[in-house]
Amino acid sequence: MQEILQHTTLPEWFGVFFSVFQVLLARKNNSNNYLFGIAGVSLTLYVMITSKLYAEFTLNLYYLVMSIYGWLYWKFGKRKTETVISETTNHEKLITAGIVIGAFSLFWFFLTQFTDSDVPIWDSLVSAFAWAGMWLMARRKIENWILLNVSNIIAIPLLIHKDLYLYAGLTAFLFIVAISGYFEWRKIIKKRADAYA
Known part of the structure:
Protein backbone atom coordinates (compact mmCIF):
# COMPACT_ATOMS: atom_id res chain seq x y z
CA MET A 1 0.00 0.00 0.00
CA GLN A 2 2.83 2.38 0.83
CA GLU A 3 4.38 1.69 -2.59
CA ILE A 4 1.10 2.69 -4.24
CA LEU A 5 0.98 5.93 -2.29
CA GLN A 6 4.60 6.70 -3.20
CA HIS A 7 3.86 6.26 -6.92
CA THR A 8 0.72 8.42 -6.80
CA THR A 9 1.12 12.09 -7.73
CA LEU A 10 -1.14 14.99 -6.76
CA PRO A 11 -2.46 15.38 -10.33
CA GLU A 12 -3.42 11.68 -10.23
CA TRP A 13 -5.24 12.08 -6.89
CA PHE A 14 -7.20 15.12 -8.03
CA GLY A 15 -7.82 13.71 -11.52
CA VAL A 16 -9.37 10.62 -9.94
CA PHE A 17 -11.35 12.69 -7.42
CA PHE A 18 -13.02 14.79 -10.13
CA SER A 19 -13.55 11.74 -12.34
CA VAL A 20 -15.42 9.89 -9.58
CA PHE A 21 -17.86 12.79 -9.23
CA GLN A 22 -18.23 13.00 -13.01
CA VAL A 23 -19.27 9.37 -13.44
CA LEU A 24 -21.63 9.43 -10.45
CA LEU A 25 -23.41 12.48 -11.87
CA ALA A 26 -23.54 10.84 -15.34
CA ARG A 27 -25.14 7.76 -13.77
CA LYS A 28 -27.79 10.05 -12.28
CA ASN A 29 -28.37 11.64 -15.70
CA ASN A 30 -27.09 15.02 -14.47
CA SER A 31 -25.67 17.20 -17.25
CA ASN A 32 -23.27 18.90 -14.83
CA ASN A 33 -21.24 15.68 -14.86
CA TYR A 34 -19.29 17.18 -17.74
CA LEU A 35 -18.01 20.10 -15.65
CA PHE A 36 -16.33 17.68 -13.24
CA GLY A 37 -15.18 15.67 -16.25
CA ILE A 38 -13.40 18.68 -17.72
CA ALA A 39 -11.48 19.22 -14.46
CA GLY A 40 -10.57 15.53 -14.12
CA VAL A 41 -9.53 15.17 -17.75
CA SER A 42 -7.31 18.23 -17.62
CA LEU A 43 -5.29 16.69 -14.78
CA THR A 44 -5.29 13.24 -16.36
CA LEU A 45 -3.70 14.63 -19.53
CA TYR A 46 -0.54 15.40 -17.56
CA VAL A 47 -0.50 11.96 -15.89
CA MET A 48 -0.91 10.05 -19.16
CA ILE A 49 1.78 11.92 -21.08
CA THR A 50 4.31 11.44 -18.28
CA SER A 51 3.45 7.72 -18.20
CA LYS A 52 4.00 7.35 -21.97
CA LEU A 53 0.41 6.25 -22.53
CA TYR A 54 0.11 8.27 -25.71
CA ALA A 55 -3.19 6.88 -26.96
CA GLU A 56 -4.66 7.45 -23.48
CA PHE A 57 -3.34 11.03 -23.64
CA GLU A 87 -31.23 3.63 -27.73
CA THR A 88 -28.74 3.64 -30.57
CA THR A 89 -30.18 3.52 -34.09
CA ASN A 90 -28.78 1.16 -36.75
CA HIS A 91 -27.08 4.12 -38.42
CA GLU A 92 -25.45 5.11 -35.11
CA LYS A 93 -24.30 1.51 -34.59
CA LEU A 94 -22.47 1.67 -37.92
CA ILE A 95 -20.86 4.97 -36.93
CA THR A 96 -19.87 3.45 -33.58
CA ALA A 97 -18.24 0.43 -35.25
CA GLY A 98 -16.43 2.79 -37.60
CA ILE A 99 -15.13 4.82 -34.67
CA VAL A 100 -13.80 1.68 -32.93
CA ILE A 101 -12.10 0.26 -36.04
CA GLY A 102 -10.82 3.61 -37.29
CA ALA A 103 -9.53 4.79 -33.91
CA PHE A 104 -7.80 1.46 -33.20
CA SER A 105 -6.12 1.46 -36.62
CA LEU A 106 -4.93 5.05 -36.33
CA PHE A 107 -3.68 4.67 -32.76
CA TRP A 108 -1.92 1.38 -33.44
CA PHE A 109 -0.18 2.79 -36.52
CA PHE A 110 0.86 5.98 -34.74
CA LEU A 111 2.06 4.20 -31.59
CA THR A 112 4.09 1.58 -33.44
CA GLN A 113 5.62 4.00 -35.94
CA PHE A 114 6.18 7.23 -34.01
CA THR A 115 6.42 6.52 -30.27
CA ASP A 116 8.31 4.44 -27.76
CA SER A 117 5.09 2.84 -26.45
CA ASP A 118 5.60 -0.65 -25.03
CA VAL A 119 1.86 -1.42 -25.13
CA PRO A 120 0.58 -0.19 -28.52
CA ILE A 121 -2.17 -2.79 -29.00
CA TRP A 122 -3.63 -2.51 -25.50
CA ASP A 123 -3.37 1.28 -25.40
CA SER A 124 -5.05 1.46 -28.81
CA LEU A 125 -7.88 -0.90 -27.81
CA VAL A 126 -8.66 1.01 -24.61
CA SER A 127 -8.79 4.27 -26.50
CA ALA A 128 -10.79 2.98 -29.48
CA PHE A 129 -13.65 1.61 -27.37
CA ALA A 130 -13.60 4.65 -25.11
CA TRP A 131 -13.76 7.03 -28.10
CA ALA A 132 -16.88 5.27 -29.35
CA GLY A 133 -18.42 5.07 -25.88
CA MET A 134 -17.84 8.74 -25.20
CA TRP A 135 -19.42 9.67 -28.54
CA LEU A 136 -22.51 7.67 -27.55
CA MET A 137 -22.59 9.23 -24.08
CA ALA A 138 -22.41 12.72 -25.54
CA ARG A 139 -25.46 11.82 -27.63
CA ARG A 140 -27.16 10.34 -24.53
CA LYS A 141 -27.32 6.79 -25.92
CA ILE A 142 -27.67 3.97 -23.38
CA GLU A 143 -25.17 1.73 -25.17
CA ASN A 144 -22.37 4.10 -24.16
CA TRP A 145 -22.08 2.19 -20.88
CA ILE A 146 -21.36 -1.08 -22.71
CA LEU A 147 -18.55 0.32 -24.86
CA LEU A 148 -17.04 2.22 -21.96
CA ASN A 149 -16.97 -1.01 -19.97
CA VAL A 150 -15.17 -2.88 -22.75
CA SER A 151 -12.57 -0.11 -22.55
CA ASN A 152 -12.51 -0.30 -18.73
CA ILE A 153 -11.92 -4.05 -18.59
CA ILE A 154 -8.92 -3.73 -20.91
CA ALA A 155 -7.62 -0.61 -19.14
CA ILE A 156 -7.36 -2.04 -15.62
CA PRO A 157 -4.40 -4.39 -16.24
CA LEU A 158 -2.81 -1.81 -18.56
CA LEU A 159 -2.86 0.83 -15.83
CA ILE A 160 -1.46 -1.62 -13.28
CA HIS A 161 1.33 -2.45 -15.74
CA LYS A 162 2.16 1.27 -15.81
CA ASP A 163 2.08 1.55 -11.99
CA LEU A 164 -0.96 3.83 -12.15
CA TYR A 165 -2.70 2.04 -9.31
CA LEU A 166 -5.05 4.85 -8.41
CA TYR A 167 -6.28 5.09 -12.01
CA ALA A 168 -6.61 1.30 -12.09
CA GLY A 169 -8.77 1.53 -8.96
CA LEU A 170 -10.77 4.36 -10.54
CA THR A 171 -11.29 2.26 -13.67
CA ALA A 172 -12.54 -0.69 -11.59
CA PHE A 173 -14.93 1.74 -9.89
CA LEU A 174 -16.00 3.08 -13.29
CA PHE A 175 -16.68 -0.48 -14.43
CA ILE A 176 -19.10 -1.00 -11.53
CA VAL A 177 -20.76 2.39 -11.99
CA ALA A 178 -21.17 1.74 -15.73
CA ILE A 179 -23.11 -1.45 -14.99
CA SER A 180 -25.28 0.46 -12.54
CA GLY A 181 -25.59 3.39 -14.97
CA TYR A 182 -26.80 1.11 -17.74
CA PHE A 183 -29.63 -0.24 -15.56
CA GLU A 184 -30.45 3.24 -14.23
CA TRP A 185 -30.75 4.62 -17.77
CA ARG A 186 -32.76 1.55 -18.82
CA LYS A 187 -35.28 2.40 -16.06
CA ILE A 188 -35.49 5.99 -17.31
CA ILE A 189 -36.19 4.81 -20.88
CA LYS A 190 -38.86 2.37 -19.64
CA LYS A 191 -40.50 4.99 -17.44
CA ARG A 192 -40.71 7.42 -20.38
CA ALA A 193 -42.10 4.66 -22.66
CA ASP A 194 -44.71 3.73 -20.06
CA ALA A 195 -45.74 7.38 -19.72
CA TYR A 196 -46.42 7.56 -23.49
CA ALA A 197 -48.16 4.14 -23.68
Whole structure:
Protein backbone atom coordinates (compact mmCIF):
# COMPACT_ATOMS: atom_id res chain seq x y z
CA MET A 1 0.00 0.00 0.00
CA GLN A 2 2.83 2.38 0.83
CA GLU A 3 4.38 1.69 -2.59
CA ILE A 4 1.10 2.69 -4.24
CA LEU A 5 0.98 5.93 -2.29
CA GLN A 6 4.60 6.70 -3.20
CA HIS A 7 3.86 6.26 -6.92
CA THR A 8 0.72 8.42 -6.80
CA THR A 9 1.12 12.09 -7.73
CA LEU A 10 -1.14 14.99 -6.76
CA PRO A 11 -2.46 15.38 -10.33
CA GLU A 12 -3.42 11.68 -10.23
CA TRP A 13 -5.24 12.08 -6.89
CA PHE A 14 -7.20 15.12 -8.03
CA GLY A 15 -7.82 13.71 -11.52
CA VAL A 16 -9.37 10.62 -9.94
CA PHE A 17 -11.35 12.69 -7.42
CA PHE A 18 -13.02 14.79 -10.13
CA SER A 19 -13.55 11.74 -12.34
CA VAL A 20 -15.42 9.89 -9.58
CA PHE A 21 -17.86 12.79 -9.23
CA GLN A 22 -18.23 13.00 -13.01
CA VAL A 23 -19.27 9.37 -13.44
CA LEU A 24 -21.63 9.43 -10.45
CA LEU A 25 -23.41 12.48 -11.87
CA ALA A 26 -23.54 10.84 -15.34
CA ARG A 27 -25.14 7.76 -13.77
CA LYS A 28 -27.79 10.05 -12.28
CA ASN A 29 -28.37 11.64 -15.70
CA ASN A 30 -27.09 15.02 -14.47
CA SER A 31 -25.67 17.20 -17.25
CA ASN A 32 -23.27 18.90 -14.83
CA ASN A 33 -21.24 15.68 -14.86
CA TYR A 34 -19.29 17.18 -17.74
CA LEU A 35 -18.01 20.10 -15.65
CA PHE A 36 -16.33 17.68 -13.24
CA GLY A 37 -15.18 15.67 -16.25
CA ILE A 38 -13.40 18.68 -17.72
CA ALA A 39 -11.48 19.22 -14.46
CA GLY A 40 -10.57 15.53 -14.12
CA VAL A 41 -9.53 15.17 -17.75
CA SER A 42 -7.31 18.23 -17.62
CA LEU A 43 -5.29 16.69 -14.78
CA THR A 44 -5.29 13.24 -16.36
CA LEU A 45 -3.70 14.63 -19.53
CA TYR A 46 -0.54 15.40 -17.56
CA VAL A 47 -0.50 11.96 -15.89
CA MET A 48 -0.91 10.05 -19.16
CA ILE A 49 1.78 11.92 -21.08
CA THR A 50 4.31 11.44 -18.28
CA SER A 51 3.45 7.72 -18.20
CA LYS A 52 4.00 7.35 -21.97
CA LEU A 53 0.41 6.25 -22.53
CA TYR A 54 0.11 8.27 -25.71
CA ALA A 55 -3.19 6.88 -26.96
CA GLU A 56 -4.66 7.45 -23.48
CA PHE A 57 -3.34 11.03 -23.64
CA THR A 58 -5.02 11.53 -27.02
CA LEU A 59 -8.15 9.86 -25.66
CA ASN A 60 -8.22 12.40 -22.84
CA LEU A 61 -7.86 15.28 -25.31
CA TYR A 62 -10.88 13.77 -27.06
CA TYR A 63 -12.66 13.50 -23.67
CA LEU A 64 -12.03 17.19 -23.13
CA VAL A 65 -13.60 18.13 -26.48
CA MET A 66 -16.45 15.65 -26.04
CA SER A 67 -17.11 16.87 -22.50
CA ILE A 68 -17.67 20.38 -23.81
CA TYR A 69 -19.75 19.05 -26.71
CA GLY A 70 -21.65 16.63 -24.43
CA TRP A 71 -22.49 19.30 -21.90
CA LEU A 72 -23.87 21.58 -24.63
CA TYR A 73 -25.71 18.70 -26.36
CA TRP A 74 -27.25 17.41 -23.13
CA LYS A 75 -28.32 20.91 -22.17
CA PHE A 76 -29.61 22.11 -25.51
CA GLY A 77 -29.64 19.27 -28.06
CA LYS A 78 -30.77 19.99 -31.58
CA ARG A 79 -33.97 21.73 -30.50
CA LYS A 80 -32.54 23.96 -27.77
CA THR A 81 -34.14 21.67 -25.17
CA GLU A 82 -32.51 18.95 -23.10
CA THR A 83 -31.86 15.74 -25.08
CA VAL A 84 -33.47 12.58 -23.68
CA ILE A 85 -31.80 9.20 -23.19
CA SER A 86 -32.45 6.81 -26.07
CA GLU A 87 -31.23 3.63 -27.73
CA THR A 88 -28.74 3.64 -30.57
CA THR A 89 -30.18 3.52 -34.09
CA ASN A 90 -28.78 1.16 -36.75
CA HIS A 91 -27.08 4.12 -38.42
CA GLU A 92 -25.45 5.11 -35.11
CA LYS A 93 -24.30 1.51 -34.59
CA LEU A 94 -22.47 1.67 -37.92
CA ILE A 95 -20.86 4.97 -36.93
CA THR A 96 -19.87 3.45 -33.58
CA ALA A 97 -18.24 0.43 -35.25
CA GLY A 98 -16.43 2.79 -37.60
CA ILE A 99 -15.13 4.82 -34.67
CA VAL A 100 -13.80 1.68 -32.93
CA ILE A 101 -12.10 0.26 -36.04
CA GLY A 102 -10.82 3.61 -37.29
CA ALA A 103 -9.53 4.79 -33.91
CA PHE A 104 -7.80 1.46 -33.20
CA SER A 105 -6.12 1.46 -36.62
CA LEU A 106 -4.93 5.05 -36.33
CA PHE A 107 -3.68 4.67 -32.76
CA TRP A 108 -1.92 1.38 -33.44
CA PHE A 109 -0.18 2.79 -36.52
CA PHE A 110 0.86 5.98 -34.74
CA LEU A 111 2.06 4.20 -31.59
CA THR A 112 4.09 1.58 -33.44
CA GLN A 113 5.62 4.00 -35.94
CA PHE A 114 6.18 7.23 -34.01
CA THR A 115 6.42 6.52 -30.27
CA ASP A 116 8.31 4.44 -27.76
CA SER A 117 5.09 2.84 -26.45
CA ASP A 118 5.60 -0.65 -25.03
CA VAL A 119 1.86 -1.42 -25.13
CA PRO A 120 0.58 -0.19 -28.52
CA ILE A 121 -2.17 -2.79 -29.00
CA TRP A 122 -3.63 -2.51 -25.50
CA ASP A 123 -3.37 1.28 -25.40
CA SER A 124 -5.05 1.46 -28.81
CA LEU A 125 -7.88 -0.90 -27.81
CA VAL A 126 -8.66 1.01 -24.61
CA SER A 127 -8.79 4.27 -26.50
CA ALA A 128 -10.79 2.98 -29.48
CA PHE A 129 -13.65 1.61 -27.37
CA ALA A 130 -13.60 4.65 -25.11
CA TRP A 131 -13.76 7.03 -28.10
CA ALA A 132 -16.88 5.27 -29.35
CA GLY A 133 -18.42 5.07 -25.88
CA MET A 134 -17.84 8.74 -25.20
CA TRP A 135 -19.42 9.67 -28.54
CA LEU A 136 -22.51 7.67 -27.55
CA MET A 137 -22.59 9.23 -24.08
CA ALA A 138 -22.41 12.72 -25.54
CA ARG A 139 -25.46 11.82 -27.63
CA ARG A 140 -27.16 10.34 -24.53
CA LYS A 141 -27.32 6.79 -25.92
CA ILE A 142 -27.67 3.97 -23.38
CA GLU A 143 -25.17 1.73 -25.17
CA ASN A 144 -22.37 4.10 -24.16
CA TRP A 145 -22.08 2.19 -20.88
CA ILE A 146 -21.36 -1.08 -22.71
CA LEU A 147 -18.55 0.32 -24.86
CA LEU A 148 -17.04 2.22 -21.96
CA ASN A 149 -16.97 -1.01 -19.97
CA VAL A 150 -15.17 -2.88 -22.75
CA SER A 151 -12.57 -0.11 -22.55
CA ASN A 152 -12.51 -0.30 -18.73
CA ILE A 153 -11.92 -4.05 -18.59
CA ILE A 154 -8.92 -3.73 -20.91
CA ALA A 155 -7.62 -0.61 -19.14
CA ILE A 156 -7.36 -2.04 -15.62
CA PRO A 157 -4.40 -4.39 -16.24
CA LEU A 158 -2.81 -1.81 -18.56
CA LEU A 159 -2.86 0.83 -15.83
CA ILE A 160 -1.46 -1.62 -13.28
CA HIS A 161 1.33 -2.45 -15.74
CA LYS A 162 2.16 1.27 -15.81
CA ASP A 163 2.08 1.55 -11.99
CA LEU A 164 -0.96 3.83 -12.15
CA TYR A 165 -2.70 2.04 -9.31
CA LEU A 166 -5.05 4.85 -8.41
CA TYR A 167 -6.28 5.09 -12.01
CA ALA A 168 -6.61 1.30 -12.09
CA GLY A 169 -8.77 1.53 -8.96
CA LEU A 170 -10.77 4.36 -10.54
CA THR A 171 -11.29 2.26 -13.67
CA ALA A 172 -12.54 -0.69 -11.59
CA PHE A 173 -14.93 1.74 -9.89
CA LEU A 174 -16.00 3.08 -13.29
CA PHE A 175 -16.68 -0.48 -14.43
CA ILE A 176 -19.10 -1.00 -11.53
CA VAL A 177 -20.76 2.39 -11.99
CA ALA A 178 -21.17 1.74 -15.73
CA ILE A 179 -23.11 -1.45 -14.99
CA SER A 180 -25.28 0.46 -12.54
CA GLY A 181 -25.59 3.39 -14.97
CA TYR A 182 -26.80 1.11 -17.74
CA PHE A 183 -29.63 -0.24 -15.56
CA GLU A 184 -30.45 3.24 -14.23
CA TRP A 185 -30.75 4.62 -17.77
CA ARG A 186 -32.76 1.55 -18.82
CA LYS A 187 -35.28 2.40 -16.06
CA ILE A 188 -35.49 5.99 -17.31
CA ILE A 189 -36.19 4.81 -20.88
CA LYS A 190 -38.86 2.37 -19.64
CA LYS A 191 -40.50 4.99 -17.44
CA ARG A 192 -40.71 7.42 -20.38
CA ALA A 193 -42.10 4.66 -22.66
CA ASP A 194 -44.71 3.73 -20.06
CA ALA A 195 -45.74 7.38 -19.72
CA TYR A 196 -46.42 7.56 -23.49
CA ALA A 197 -48.16 4.14 -23.68
